Amino acid sequence: MKNTAGVKAPQSFLKKLVCSGCSKNYPHTRVQTLCQACGAPLLAEYDTKAIGACVKPAGLRERESSIWRYREFLPLPQDAQPVSLREGCTPLFVLPREGKRLKLDNLWLKDESKNPGFTFKARGMSVAVSLALQLKLDRLALRSAGNAGAPFAAYCARAGVKSLIVMPKDAPELTLLACEMLGARVNLSRGTLEDCTQTVQTAVLKDGYFDLSSYQEPYRLEGDKTLGLEIAEGFNWQLPDWVVYPGDGGMGLIGMWKAWRELEEAGFIGKKRPKLLFVQGEGCAGIVNAFNAGEDRAETIANPTGVATGLRVGKTLGDNLILTALKESGGAAIAVPDNAIVNAMRDMARTEGVLAAAEGAASLAGLRKAVEQGLVKKNEQVVLINTNTGLKYANLVR
Ligand SMILES: Cc1ncc(COP(=O)(O)O)c(C=O)c1O
Numbered sequence: 001m002k003n004t005a006g007v008k009a010p011q012s013f014l015k016k017l018v019c020s021g022c023s024k025n026y027p028h029t030r031v032q033t034l035c036q037a038c039g040a041p042l043l044a045e046y047d048t049k050a051i052g053a054c055v056k057p058a059g060l061r062e063r064e065s066s067i068w069r070y071r072e073f074l075p076l077p078q079d080a081q082p083v084s085l086r087e088g089c090t091p092l093f094v095l096p097r098e099g100k101r102l103k104l105d106n107l108w109l110k111d112e113s114k115n116p117g118f119t120f121k122a123r124g125m126s127v128a129v130s131l132a133l134q135l136k137l138d139r140l141a142l143r144s145a146g147n148a149g150a151p152f153a154a155y156c157a158r159a160g161v162k163s164l165i166v167m168p169k170d171a172p173e174l175t176l177l178a179c180e181m182l183g184a185r186v187n188l189s190r191g192t193l194e195d196c197t198q199t200v201q202t203a204v205l206k207d208g209y210f211d212l213s214s215y216q217e218p219y220r221l222e223g224d225k226t227l228g229l230e231i232a233e234g235f236n237w238q239l240p241d242w243v244v245y246p247g248d249g250g251m252g253l254i255g256m257w258k259a260w261r262e263l264e265e266a267g268f269i270g271k272k273r274p275k276l277l278f279v280q281g282e283g284c285a286g287i288v289n290a291f292n293a294g295e296d297r298a299e300t301i302a303n304p305t306g307v308a309t310g311l312r313v314g315k316t317l318g319d320n321l322i323l324t325a326l327k328e329s330g331g332a333a334i335a336v337p338d339n340a341i342v343n344a345m346r347d348m349a350r351t352e353g354v355l356a357a358a359e360g361a362a363s364l365a366g367l368r369k370a371v372e373q374g375l376v377k378k379n380e381q382v383v384l385i386n387t388n389t390g391l392k393y394a395n396l397v398r
């Protein structure tokens with residue numbers, strides 16, 4: 001396949017999978033899950049120099065409006081057809097009123113609610129389902145607090161593979177209905193997300209499902225990474241000063257951090273990185289607690305609570321990677337109460353016309369606190385991420 005630089009590209013720029021815990025290598029040509037030696041997530045490693053030789057920033061301009069415009073940075077062989085619903089290439093725009101209120105000159109929103117299934121999770125699902133199909137997997141399972149379910153079901157439907165979703169009983173009803181409509185088998189579980197994990201593991205062992213839950217395979221993170229690629233391209237390859245991310249398992253954050261390293265290695269950007277602000281709800285602030293205590297692992301929260309269902313995770317396999325990225329970026333972690341989230345959701349809707357979800361509004365609530373604490377300065381360029389649609393949460397504002 002010829003490309004923008006006129007160089008013959010290899011089948012894929014993906015070289016291998018590397019354990020994020022113990023650095024053990026795994027071949028990407030076979031189905032992989034977590035590291036068999038230490039249980040940590042595997043990360044995809046590319047020949048980034050070769051990517052840089054094959055594609056240049058200007059060469060992307062003519063490409064399709066989806067995450068697949070960054071093909072060389074993705075793990076699917078160059079000639080394979082992705083399972084795509086035109087995810088990504090979401091709007092990036094200024095929030096003038098909120099900027100004024102916070103006395104920030106340069107406040108932006110990346111609106112991920114415009115994705116298939118109304119959330120950024122579509123990015124990871126498009127890539128992971130595409131790779132699953134390549135690896136001949138035909139039954140996929142997911143543990144989800146709700147939001148990842150609809151895009152998961154959508155890409156499985158498009159790929160023609162069976163999908164099973166296990167979610168807690170209190171997941172937003174709209175999500176449940178969407179998953180069912182998209183043909184997924186939905187299993188509502190009592191208890192926390194950890195209980196859902198058990199149910200998925202049973203389906204893996206007894207019914208031959210492959211687990212696509214967070215970190216259980218290496219390719220969702222590659223899709224989430226495109227959020228970072230897109231922010232870089234959106235600002236013409238000059239990264240902003242801050243990116244504010246409403247976090248849970250942290251795949252989006254780790255993905256962005258990885259994206260910017262790969263872009264630098266491929267010669268697309270320089271050394272500058274945004275400071276990362278990781279926002280959690282007060283009822284599930286494991287990363288915030290660990291960051292503030294200077295720890296490199298987070299404690300498990302036994303009963304995570306909060307209105308933002310997508311942020312309600314008690315334990316993540318990415319804790320160490322999140323904490324490292326936050327530290328390396330010179331960023332911070334902040335917890336916000338539910339009432340601040342609901343207020344931010346109402347303000348985003350009424351003053352900026354954006355139907356932000358509780359998770360997206362949490363990023364605004366976190367930024368408000370960071371400005372109050374003097375962490376974020378007036379002239380800094382800040383990007384908030386609305387990771388989901390506010391329609392699921394309209395009843396909270398009412
Ligand atoms: C709407 C929404 N926003 C943000 C997140 C956080 O995702 P991550 O795992 O990347 O931290 C989630 C995760 O479930 C979510 O559903």
Ligand SMILES: [Zn+2]
Pocket residue numbers: 019020021022023024035036037038039040
């Ligand atoms: Zn390992």
